[in-house]
Amino acid sequence: xxxxxxxxxxxxxxxxxxxxxxxxxxxxxxxxxxxxxxxxxxxxxxxxxxxxxxxxxxxxxxxxxxxxxxxxxxxxxxxxxxxxxxxxxxxxxxxxxxxxxxxxxxxx
Amino acid sequence: xxxxxxxxxxxxxxxxxxxxxxxxxxxxxxxxxxxxxxxxxxxxxxxxxxxxxxxxxxxxxxxxxxxxxxxxxxxxxxxxxxxxxxxxxxxxxxxxxxxxxxxxxxxxxxxxxxxxxxxxxxxxxxxxxxxxxxxxxxxxxxxxxxxxxxxxxxxxxxx
Numbered sequence: 001x002x003x004x005x006x007x008x009x010x011x012x013x014x015x016x017x018x019x020x021x022x023x024x025x026x027x028x029x030x031x032x033x034x035x036x037x038x039x040x041x042x043x044x045x046x047x048x049x050x051x052x053x054x055x056x057x058x059x060x061x062x063x064x065x066x067x068x069x070x071x072x073x074x075x076x077x078x079x080x081x082x083x084x085x086x087x088x089x090x091x092x093x094x095x096x097x098x099x100x101x102x103x104x105x106x107x108x
Numbered sequence: 109x110x111x112x113x114x115x116x117x118x119x120x121x122x123x124x125x126x127x128x129x130x131x132x133x134x135x136x137x138x139x140x141x142x143x144x145x146x147x148x149x150x151x152x153x154x155x156x157x158x159x160x161x162x163x164x165x166x167x168x169x170x171x172x173x174x175x176x177x178x179x180x181x182x183x184x185x186x187x188x189x190x191x192x193x194x195x196x197x198x199x200x201x202x203x204x205x206x207x208x209x210x211x212x213x214x215x216x217x218x219x220x221x222x223x224x225x226x227x228x229x230x231x232x233x234x235x236x237x238x239x240x241x242x243x244x245x246x247x248x249x250x251x252x253x254x255x256x257x258x259x260x261x262x263x264x265x266x267x
Contacts, residue, residue: 021221021224021225024217024221025217025218025221074141074144074145075137075140075141075144075215075218076218078144079218079219079221079222082177082180082222082225083222083225085176085177085180085256086173086176086177086225086229088256088257088260089169089172089173089176089256089259089260090169090173091165091166091169101257104256105257
């Protein structure tokens with residue numbers, strides 16, 4: 001899947017809750033932190049940065065995320081995909097849908 | 109002399125048990141991962157059961173949200189259950205390295221969070237009226253793991 005950049009992504013309360021569930025999976029941080037360090041998706045998924053703000057996510061952020069996910073064990077990746085799939089089925093605006101598509105499918 | 113012999117036999121037996129615990133844990137881990145891969149393959153299958161759903165979009169979403177998590181869980185339920193049993197077994201086996209036992213215990217935490225999401229999705233689905241639930245339980249997405257975007261396009265005409 002080709003990932004699109006997202007300008008001005010604002011996360012609603014359900015998306016924020018879902019990301020907080022992903023953040024709880026601390027093992028993810030262990031696997032991904034070195035690869036994602038400094039990236040926007042690292043700030044969203046791994047750190048404790050506030051999610052009540054607007055984000056710009058670039059195609060390169062998604063590509064880096066997809067590469068980092070290659071080093072995450074399948075069981076953990078599967079649990080994150082469950083969270084993302086549940087979000088994708090919600091009534092989302094286009095930007096949040098694009099965000100969760102990037103998390104679920106990764107990028108080519 | 110007999111006591112020493114008995115001691116070594118017991119030690120050998122014990123070592124075999126401990127070695128078996130670790131081997132069994134590794135086996136259930138690999139079996140579960142293989143099942144996850146097999147379940148993912150099922151998601152590639154396109155929907156084919158054409159039926160007109162005279163149901164509002166929000167109800168369809170509630171159905172799909174519950175079904176996607178329910179089907180994922182059911183697809184690998186047996187393998188996951190065996191893995192969880194093995195994780196619990198090795199916690200008391202101090203011949204297995206602490207790091208292995210700790211890493212396995214972390215998996216239990218990972219599993220705990222996802223069952224919470226499933227409960228929430230089920231609650232939303234069960235809140236639908238019986239007629240709507242019965243209609244939704246007849247769709248193909250009720251029966252097997254599926255791809256979320258495929259479902260959105262097929263049932264809600266969304267991309």
